[in-house]
Amino acid sequence: MSFDHYKKTIEEGDTVILFLGFDNMIQFIVDKSRTHQTKYGAVKHKDLIGVRYGSKIQCSKGYAHVLHPTSELWTQNLPHRTQILYSTDISFITFLLDLKPGAVVVEAGTGSGSLSHALLRIITPGGHLHTFDFHEQRVQKADQEFKEHGFGDSVTVSQRDVLTDGFGLDGIADAIFLDLPAPWDVVQHAKKAFKRLGGRLCSFSPCIEQVQRVSDTLHKQHFSEIQTYECLTRSFDVRTINMPMPDLGCSTDSYSSSSHSDSIHKPVIGQTVDDDDDGGDDTKKKPNTGKSPLRKDTSHSEADDDDDEDEPTTKQARNEGNKEVMMKKTSLHKSPSSYVFKSGITPNLMTGHTGYLTFATLFPE
Template structure:
């Protein structure tokens, strides 16, 4: 199971989304011998999940049933543990469009937060792109890195625990796009500029192109866009 590559069968160690209804879902990490309690009864991982197909209708111990879904960035956004406020699907779609992301894109992002946008970016830029994400808060950075590994997208992302306004993204001249969702995005603009690629054309639309001829790259400071 990977958030960027679909698998048919549920395996131990996978993350699955338990669908109890349109207004009720929960993520579970599938483990041999484990059980998950729901309002419809117990789900036994060894018997009810491991080896079953994603999308299977599972009967719980009380006779009720649930569906076991393959995780996607959209479902993760609705079920992730909130460490911060998050972006939801409508905004994420708009951001992805504005940044012109595609497979192979290199993206710089700050802050990582709860990883809602990060997961969507990773699926968009896979299999050959890379995300450089910066988070000021140490525990949030560590938890995000752990989730990326657990969701088997760790090879597509580098997580840095630092202040993007003072230390930047840790890369120079590599990014196709930069996204800032921080309290003072204008303080990180110079670092965004340094992170961007330099090629023979200019960006257009709601993007930042810098003051040097030939600099190109998409830059969106979401805090600024929201207030505009």
């Protein structure tokens, strides 16, 4: 099998990703004598052979999907032997290192091979990755995984201390990536490994002091375009927001003393009261009929833009007459003038700092 050539059906010896949910995946090599236990029950490997990638498969207590591995899925599921780089940093690294098929890349250290898989996917066919680590078991395991994943011919894994011994490569690299505790001590060796036409270098460091030292060394070694970035992912959840409108007194007819009880029975256009605030589909809760001063005073809003979506529900509510309106009375009592709309909300907890990426260019002398 190969991570960069998709095939249709699962065979013995393939690495597969068993998808049980976005936060729940497992990877294994298909071996017909084995069975895997999942939260949805047992999966017999022999039942997977011949099944199309992407299929939904029955487990003893539920179901799962079997996916073809990609470098992104591998990053999410690989066995951690070290800290690893994740897809947010990886995408930026591969983009700003200007990688393409045929490129020659030098990497230190290999670690768990998370970045290496992404590099290999991009530079094949025709390219080559020279990856270095001084840790014997990590080198052996990474080498074994690259072979299992169809990258054996495109990568050379070497056990070497690049700080003391350098890369032993001369004039071959288009790009160099460093994920080491003291990258500044490797810059001079990296310089030798670059093609005579030069190339791009990137160094990943968790601390800003490391960034300062490596930037200083890069400058002294005549690298140009030295720039440091921090990549942070910011996701948004679409939620239903229930915004209470302040009661500023009884100045409008809907809240006049004589008509107050009537007015609170009138539904307020453009809003529902989403007490559960669950972000779910609340269209059924929207009475959306009648007119209200609140709506008149509110300028064109996102809720208006939703009209296409809401229209059938509104008509349905009208057709059903007072039935649904009556069901809303309780909610309207609770919050007669709240305004409900959908919005993108950032989660309270966001993925934080991983490290800084310092890029530099070596131009021909």
